Amino acid sequence: MSPAGSEVGPSELQALRSAGLVSARGYAAAVDAVRDEAFWARWGMRALLALGVGQFLAGVVFFFAYNWNDLSDIAKFAVVETALAIAVGGALLVGLDRVFGQMLLIAASVLTGVLLAVIGQMYQTGADAFELFVAWAALILPWTIISRHAAHWLLWLVVAETALVLYCEQVLVPINELPSELVWVLVGATIAMALAGRELAVHRGVAWLSGHWTRLVLLFAGLVALFAPAAGQMIDVDTFKVGSLCVGAFVLAAGAASAMYWRARTDFAALVIVIGFVDVFVVCVGYRVIDEAIGFDFDDVAPALTSFGAMIAWAIAATGSAAVIMRRLRGNLQAVPS
Amino acid sequence: MTELSAFCARTGIDEAAARTALQARARDDAPWYMQLVLGVGAWITAIAVLLFIAVVMDLVLDIDEPDIVVAFIGAAVFIAGLWLLRRRPHGAFTAHAAVAFATAGTLLAAAGIGIPAESLGWAAVATLPFAAASIWQQRSLLLQFLVISATLILVTVAAWDRWDTLTIELPAIFVPFGVALLLYPPRYDLRPTAYALLILPLGFDIAASELGEGTMLWFGWPAQGMLLAVFAFLFAINWRRVTDRQGRLLALVAAIATAVVTFLLPIGASAALILLALAYTHGSRTLAAIGALLEIYFIWSFYWDLDESLLIKSIILMAAGAVLLLCYGLLVGALRERRTS
Numbered sequence: 254m255s256p257a258g259s260e261v262g263p264s265e266l267q268a269l270r271s272a273g274l275v276s277a278r279g280y281a282a283a284v285d286a287v288r289d290e291a292f293w294a295r296w297g298m299r300a301l302l303a304l305g306v307g308q309f310l311a312g313v314v315f316f317f318a319y320n321w322n323d324l325s326d327i328a329k330f331a332v333v334e335t336a337l338a339i340a341v342g343g344a345l346l347v348g349l350d351r352v353f354g355q356m357l358l359i360a361a362s363v364l365t366g367v368l369l370a371v372i373g374q375m376y377q378t379g380a381d382a383f384e385l386f387v388a389w390a391a392l393i394l395p396w397t398i399i400s401r402h403a404a405h406w407l408l409w410l411v412v413a414e415t416a417l418v419l420y421c422e423q424v425l426v427p428i429n430e431l432p433s434e435l436v437w438v439l440v441g442a443t444i445a446m447a448l449a450g451r452e453l454a455v456h457r458g459v460a461w462l463s464g465h466w467t468r469l470v471l472l473f474a475g476l477v478a479l480f481a482p483a484a485g486q487m488i489d490v491d492t493f494k495v496g497s498l499c500v501g502a503f504v505l506a507a508g509a510a511s512a513m514y515w516r517a518r519t520d521f522a523a524l525v526i527v528i529g530f531v532d533v534f535v536v537c538v539g540y541r542v543i544d545e546a547i548g549f550d551f552d553d554v555a556p557a558l559t560s561f562g563a564m565i566a567w568a569i570a571a572t573g574s575a576a577v578i579m580r581r582l583r584g585n586l587q588a589v590p591s
Numbered sequence: 592m593t594e595l596s597a598f599c600a601r602t603g604i605d606e607a608a609a610r611t612a613l614q615a616r617a618r619d620d621a622p623w624y625m626q627l628v629l630g631v632g633a634w635i636t637a638i639a640v641l642l643f644i645a646v647v648m649d650l651v652l653d654i655d656e657p658d659i660v661v662a663f664i665g666a667a668v669f670i671a672g673l674w675l676l677r678r679r680p681h682g683a684f685t686a687h688a689a690v691a692f693a694t695a696g697t698l699l700a701a702a703g704i705g706i707p708a709e710s711l712g713w714a715a716v717a718t719l720p721f722a723a724a725s726i727w728q729q730r731s732l733l734l735q736f737l738v739i740s741a742t743l744i745l746v747t748v749a750a751w752d753r754w755d756t757l758t759i760e761l762p763a764i765f766v767p768f769g770v771a772l773l774l775y776p777p778r779y780d781l782r783p784t785a786y787a788l789l790i791l792p793l794g795f796d797i798a799a800s801e802l803g804e805g806t807m808l809w810f811g812w813p814a815q816g817m818l819l820a821v822f823a824f825l826f827a828i829n830w831r832r833v834t835d836r837q838g839r840l841l842a843l844v845a846a847i848a849t850a851v852v853t854f855l856l857p858i859g860a861s862a863a864l865i866l867l868a869l870a871y872t873h874g875s876r877t878l879a880a881i882g883a884l885l886e887i888y889f890i891w892s893f894y895w896d897l898d899e900s901l902l903i904k905s906i907i908l909m910a911a912g913a914v915l916l917l918c919y920g921l922l923v924g925a926l927r928e929r930r931t932s
Contacts, residue, residue: 261598263874265613267780272612274604277775281828281872286601287593288874296879297871301845301919304864304886308852309912311890315905318894522624529628536635554650561643568639569691572632573684579625580683 262287306356329371337364355402362393362408381423386416403467410447414440432495434482438502441478445506447471452518465522472510472523476530479503487537507531521586525579532575539567623877626733629687633737636691637698640668644699662703662717669696669721673728680730690734697721697738701745711749718742729780736783743791757799763814765792766862767821773873774828789866789878793885796859800892815854818861822846822853825868848918852911857896860889 261269266283269275275283317324317332324332340361347354366389373385390413397409418440425431431439448471455463483503486496507527514523543549547560595613599606621629648654648661672693679685697718705714718741725738743765751757769788772781826846833842849868853861866882869875893904 261593261595261609261613267776267782268612268615269604269609270776271778271780272608272615273778274609274612275602277777279602280776281774283598283602284872284874285832286598293871293874298919298922300867300871300879300883301915301922303883304852305912305915305919307887307912308890308908309916311893312905312908312910312912315894315901315908319901319905522622525622525624525628529631532628532632533635536632551646551649554646557646557650558643561639561646564639565636565643568632568636569684569688572629572636573687575632576629576683576687579621579628583621583625 310360326375329375330368333364333368333371337361337368340364349400355400355405358396358400359402359405359408362396362405365389365392366412381419383416383419383423386412386419390416401461403462403464406462407467407470410444414443417443432492434486434495434499437478437482438499441475441502441506444471444475444478445509448475452513465520468520468523469526472526475506476503476510476526479506480530480534484534484537487534487541503530503534507534515582519586521583524582524586528575528579532571535571536568539571540564543567626736629690630733630737633687633690633694633733636687637695637737640692640695641698644668644695657699657702657706659703659707662700665696665699665701665703667696668699669693669724672696672734673724676728676730676734686731690731690737693721693725693734694737694741697725697741701741705745711745711752715742715745715749718745726779726781726784732780732783735781736787739784739787740791743787744795747792747795751799760814760858763817763858763862765789766818766865770821770825770865770869773869773875789869790881793859793862796862797888797892800859800895814858815861818858818865819850819853821865822850822868825865825872826850828872844921845918848914851914855907855911857889857893860886860893863889 263284266275266280266287269283270277270280321329340357344354344357344361347357349355349358366385369385369389369392373380390409393409393412397405418436421431421436421439422433426433426436448468451462451467451471479499479502482499486499507530510527511524514520514527543560543563547556547563549560550556595609596606598604599609644661644664648657652660654660669692672689672691675685675689675692700721701714701717704717705711708714718738722738722742725735728734765788769785772785772788776782776785823846826842830839830842833839849864853864856864863882863885866878866885870877870879870882890908893908894901896904899907
């Protein structure tokens with residue numbers, strides 16, 4: 254309900270049902286009264302299109318997978334290249350200002366990767382896998398730029414990040430140029446840069462990037478990549494230098510995101526994502542502190558009870574604090590237009 | 592969002608009473624992503640509680656394996672959690688501790704009954720009173736979801752253990768109950784139970800498939816039949832929203848097409864389609880997001896289904912896709928015609 258208490262949405266209906274103001278039989282009619290009819294009509298049409306296209310294309314892929322081994326090399330190239338040509342031609346024909354045209358260009362970008370994979374399968378040169386992804390990211394970048402579609406950029410980012418991970422793991426880590434623990438820190442940092450780019454672009458009026466989901470997906474992905482090494486290092490630190498880098502990167506990203514979505518671009522959902530990761534990280538810190546100070550020893554009564562008791566208290570304090578912060582933010586941010 | 596006055600005028604509800612009910616409702620109305628963060632925290636705390644009690648059992652009470660004493664300890668911990676929730680429902684720290692303790696208490700009681708009896712079935716039965724109490728308390732929706740989830744997981748694992756096979760048709764049994772609870776809700780708030788009934792069984796389907804040992808009863812026909820019945824029910828509810836003859840004809844064509852697709856696809860994908868239809872009917876964006884993600888997963892995982900050859904699977908998917916695209920084309924054409932006229 255709105256702060257003034259003058260509006261009602263689907264989540265408020267249960268309160269009316271519990272108070273006996275809406276009957277079980279009348280509930281569907283009450284849902285109709287608050288449901289955004291225009292939104293759901295649009296959603297229904299798009300869902301039907303997405304399901305139809307998705308299943309049909311999956312069926313086509315399955316069909317070629319079934320016959321793949323029986324196809325000649327020329328036929329394999331012909332199949333993929335024909336599909337690629339149809340997708341690009343279709344996109345040009347329909348126009349990139351229409352969603353269908355943009356979808357066709359995304360399909361072309363995916364097919365480019367398939368074509369590169371087929372080339373790799375036919376002419377096995379022993380090259381590292383990262384080169385395929387680098388070539389893929391480079392080849393589809395012009396299409397990504399001209400399509401002006403958020404999902405296309407997300408696809409490009411996934412391909413580019415995969416190239417980065419493979420390059421680190423296949424080249425930099427084996428020659429000791431980069432500790433393996435920092436690979437995901439690098440991934441997190443680049444996703445954070447993409448998020449910063451997205452915010453800047455939206456600030457400058459790039460409307461097609463302004464979907465709320467783009468912010469949340471990038472923020473979540475960036476924090477996952479930074480959280481995993483930071484938590485791992487916190488639970489079992491190997492070296493101080495690497496550990497402090499992993500933890501420092503996570504703390505810096507969480508701090509920057511908090512400041513950004515609390516003050517500059519007020520966004521409660523984004524703040525909840527940050528608070529969730531920080532909450533679990535603080536629990537990991539508590540585990541480390543208790544382990545160092547007392548130790549989780551199952552053989553001795555006093556240390557065992559003290560350490561597990563302290564862990565319970567710490568976990569309650571961490572998540573309780575997160576709950577308090579989220580409630581206060583929710584109350585404060587309701588008055589602020591996002 | 593709709594203006595309260597307009598909503599009351601349309602549904603014939605007394606506006607003053609509605610305003611009072613909305614203002615008096617429990618404060619546990621946080622959005623789902625906030626509940627998710629608190630739920631993860633509650634699970635971590637519950638695990639710490641379980642380890643603490645394991646230490647007490649082993650080193651203080653000298654109990655090697657959970658027994659009836661542990662079940663009583665679990666019940667006591669659960670009751671203490673409920674008491675705490677009743678005393679201070681709005682305190683962030685106490686509410687979190689109460690949810691974690693009550694969840695841990697439920698699991699302890701299940702272990703205390705199930706392990707001595709060497710029966711997962713008895714462990715599941717032991718959680719039933721706790722599930723009932725978690726529904727009755729109405730202070731924390733999160734606690735209701737966690738305890739009901741624990742019960743459903745134990746019931747499913749017990750059934751798998753009893754039949755000695757991982758049947759993947761459980762969504763079909765749970766889905767109608769979840770749908771009924773969301774569309775005809777009782778006065779007790781059972782939304783967390785409904786969500787657990789709708790989503791968790793699909794997780795069991797995924798788990799069974801990942802383990803590679805999933806089997807189907809009578810080739811999945813009874814399950815597909817039940818899902819079709821649920822889809823028909825959802826269609827009937829939406830039928831009254833369409834008033835003109837052409838619209839009804841198109842809706843009927845779309846429904847028959849979707850029903851055919853529901854029958855063709857694997858059970859998980861059909862159940863995810865039901866979630867999408869329910870999201871549309873109920874106006875729930877959360878269900879729409881979950882249903883879409885599950886649909887993508889099940890179509891993707893269909894590739895590794897060993898019951899059919901790739902050729903059969905490709906024909907099924909192409910046919911299903913073509914039918915849906917045909918419907919889409921018909922609907923777009925009809926809408927354009929209506930706009931023109």
